[in-house]
Amino acid sequence: xxxxxxxxxxxxxxxxxxLTRQLWAEQARATASPHTFYFALVADTHIIDDFYVxxxxxxxxxxxxxxxxxxRLISARDLINSLSPAIxxxxxxxDYFHNYPSLDYDFYFQNRTRLDNAKAITDGFxxxxxxxFGNHDYDVHRVSREMSHCLFQAKFQAKPYSVLDxxxxxxxxxxxxxxxxxxxxxxxxxxxxGSLGEEQLHWFxxxxxxxxxxxVFIHYPLDLDEPTEFADYGLYPLLVKYExxxxxxxxxxxxxxxxxxxxxxxxxxxMAATRYDPNAYMLxxxxxxxxxxRFMNESLVEWSTHYSxxxxxx
Numbered sequence: 001x002x003x004x005x006x007x008x009x010x011x012x013x014x015x016x017x018x019l020t021r022q023l024w025a026e027q028a029r030a031t032a033s034p035h036t037f038y039f040a041l042v043a044d045t046h047i048i049d050d051f052y053v054x055x056x057x058x059x060x061x062x063x064x065x066x067x068x069x070x071x072r073l074i075s076a077r078d079l080i081n082s083l084s085p086a087i088x089x090x091x092x093x094x095d096y097f098h099n100y101p102s103l104d105y106d107f108y109f110q111n112r113t114r115l116d117n118a119k120a121i122t123d124g125f126x127x128x129x130x131x132x133f134g135n136h137d138y139d140v141h142r143v144s145r146e147m148s149h150c151l152f153q154a155k156f157q158a159k160p161y162s163v164l165d166x167x168x169x170x171x172x173x174x175x176x177x178x179x180x181x182x183x184x185x186x187x188x189x190x191x192x193x194g195s196l197g198e199e200q201l202h203w204f205x206x207x208x209x210x211x212x213x214x215x216v217f218i219h220y221p222l223d224l225d226e227p228t229e230f231a232d233y234g235l236y237p238l239l240v241k242y243e244x245x246x247x248x249x250x251x252x253x254x255x256x257x258x259x260x261x262x263x264x265x266x267x268x269x270x271m272a273a274t275r276y277d278p279n280a281y282m283l284x285x286x287x288x289x290x291x292x293x294r295f296m297n298e299s300l301v302e303w304s305t306h307y308s309x310x311x312x313x314x
Contacts, residue, residue, distance in 0.1 A: 027296060028085045028285070035289035037167055038296075040080045041217070041282035043093040043252030044273030045073045046136065047121065049114035051101035065276050066098065073121050075278035081126045087283070088127055089164065091171060093252040093271070094134025094219030100143050108151055115155050131158040132173040134219040134252065140182050140191050161200055163207055168288055169247075170214040172207055174235075175200065176225050194220035195229055201238070208242040213291060221251040221270045222260065239265040247293055250282070257301045257308065269295075276306035 028038070046069045057063045080087050097114040101107070108115060122129045131152070138148050152158045161175040179195025180186035196204070208214060216239075218225070228234030239246060246266035257280075258270035272280035283296040300309040 024083045024283070024296070025085075028083075031285065031287070031294075032085055033287070033289070036085075036285060036287050038083070038085060038087045039089040039091065039171070039284050039286070040087045041091050041093060041250055041271060041284065042073070042076055042080075042274055043219075043250075043271050043280070044095040044134065044255055044275050045069060045092065045118065045121075046095050046098040046273070046275045047073065047114050047118040048098050049101065049112070049117050051111075051113065052098070061276075069098070069275050070117065070121065072274045072276075072278040074124075076274045076281050077121060077125055079278075080281065080283075081124075083283070086127070089166060089171070090125055090127055090129045091173070091217055092122070092129055092131050093173075093217045093250060094132045095136040095252065095273075095275075096131055096134065098136050100139050103142060105147055105150065108155070115151060119156060130162065130164055130171065130173060131156055132217050132219060133160060133175050133177055135177065135191070138177050138182070140177070140184055145177065145182070161203070165212070167286075168212060169286060170207060170210070170212045172204065172214055172216045174204060174216060174218040176218050176220045179226065179229055181226060192224065194218070194225035196225075196235060198230055201229065201234065204235075205238055205242075208238065208245050211245050213247050214242075214245055215247050216249045216266070218249065218251050220253050221258070222249065222264045222268055224253070236264060256306055257303045259303060272301075272306050272308060277308060279308045279310050280306065281308075 046066060048066060048069060055063055057066055080090060097118045101113060138145060149160055160178060162173045164171040174196060176194025176196060178197040178200050180188045181190045181193040181195040183189060225235055227236040243265040249264065249266050249268040251270045252273065254270050255273040255276055256270065257272045260268040271282055274280050285294040285296055297308065302308060
């Protein structure tokens with residue numbers, strides 16, 4: 001049963017969606033052209049299932065929020081679906097579901113689990129949804145990374161890292177769980193720190209060497225990622241080297257809105273989570289003719305909090 005605070009949150013999201021649709025149409029029409037397109041970002045959806053053990057989170061806020069992850073993601077999805085002009089692509093920056101209820105691979109094909117629940121929700125998006133990996137999509141202490149990769153491929157047809165080339169732009173999903181810090185057999189094992197591994201770093205640079213304007217998505221914010229991994233080669237030097245190519249880096253994980261500015265070269269935003277707020281999405285506009293982009297609902301973000309205001313008619 002929902003308490004008053006939870007009910008008001010969902011009711012506010014519904015009203016906010018209506019108002020957002022109205023103002024989105026006004027804003028988007030003002031700049032609409034054949035050279036303009038729109039995409040959305042969502043993070044930290046943390047979908048659960050009937051195997052989830054209630055009360056297993058850290059504190060009241062976390063225990064309350066985890067029970068609302070499904071309706072909040074549905075609310076965000078329905079808003080994104082409703083916008084006109086339409087959103088053409090959506091990117092989900094990790095923690096798609098919340099942990100693994102079993103260590104047995106076959107369990108996930110013998111039962112309906114949070115993986116299936118998450119897919120059922122995102123299958124309801126009208127546009128393609130591209131998945132990145134978060135720490136809760138792994139469990140590096142108990143579940144092999146290979147098992148996680150096999151489940152993502154079998155259930156979602158998603159690879160550990162990926163790129164979408166679309167209308168002259170690149171949208172790059174990096175995976176900060178493939179390096180030594182996430183390998184329980186490595187000397188530098190430290191799951192709180194992200195690392196990419198040599199193969200992915202070279203792949204990332206190969207993408208950037210094409211010098212197409214690129215958006216980069218990585219679950220751990222950059223302050224939690226290893227700056228370099230092989231002598232002076234690593235994520236931070238690549239961000240600086242290709243600063244002019246990378247339009248924006250977006251992360252999740254911290255469940256709060258944080259603008260790191262250009263501390264790492266390109267602008268870096270940590271976005272909030274639909275787990276806590278159904279309005280925690282980023283609506284983005286790209287003008288391919290003028291090579292510009294715009295974070296459409298940036299003025300509504302309540303920085304350093306979980307929350308983002310819906311559009312209002314004021």
